[in-house]
Amino acid sequence: TVTETAVPIAITPILIEPVAQPTVEVCQLSxxxxxxTTLYARYDDELGCPLNQEHWPSAAYQRYQNGLAVWRGGDVDRVYFLYSNGTYASFSATAAPQGYYDSALLKGAFGYYWNTNADVRSRLGNPLEAEAVANQFAAQDFSRGLIFYFFENGANNYVLFAASGSWVATPE
Structure with a gap:
């Protein structure tokens, strides 16, 4: 007679990696x-949630050979250097000495950073005109960027992406 003997079988567990569920960011502000309905709808993934309401701080701008400098006063007091290659740098305007003056074209925070930061100077090129008030300036901060607008310079909206250090301008 044949006797059947049970042979244990080794079972190797199959590991199934959990599928990452996309996280939906719930914004408290609009x-x-x-x-x-235009820019934010297009760039909301890159910008993240609004951190404040659209507001209207004082502002100034200055055109350069290879870019644009924008000062945003009031709530943040920052200078943004928008380079023509689509990248930007941002610095605190309060770091510039009060009343800094080199010439009519190089004064205030714009002139200070242009004179003391070789990277800013080489990337911007020379100033094309004196700084001027940015009329109807509006801004809104987001968790990963910023949108601002001013009437001069083609009445463009500027979208700055913090993660990539890049920017776009559009009349939308």
Whole structure:
């Protein structure tokens, strides 16, 4: 007679990696009326949630050979150097000495950073005109960027992406 003997079988568990579920960011605030249905709708993934309401701080700008400098006063007091290659740098305007003056074209925070930061100077090139007030300036901060607008310079909206250090301008 044949006797059957049970042979234990080794079972190797199959590991199944959990599928990462996309996280949905729930924003507490809405994007401003000026850009909520256009720019923010297009770039919300890159910009993240609004951190404040659209607001209207004082501002100035200056054109250079290879870019644009924008000062945003009031709430943040920062200078943004928008280079023509689509990248930007941002610095605190309060680091510049009060009343800094080199010439009519190189004064204030714009002139200070242009004179003391070789990277800013080489990337911007020479100033084309003196700084001027940015009329109808509007801004809104987001968790990963910023949108601002001013009437001069083609009445463009500027979208700055913090993660990539890049920017775009559009009349939308």
């Amino acid at each position: 994007a401003g009326d000026r850009w909520g």
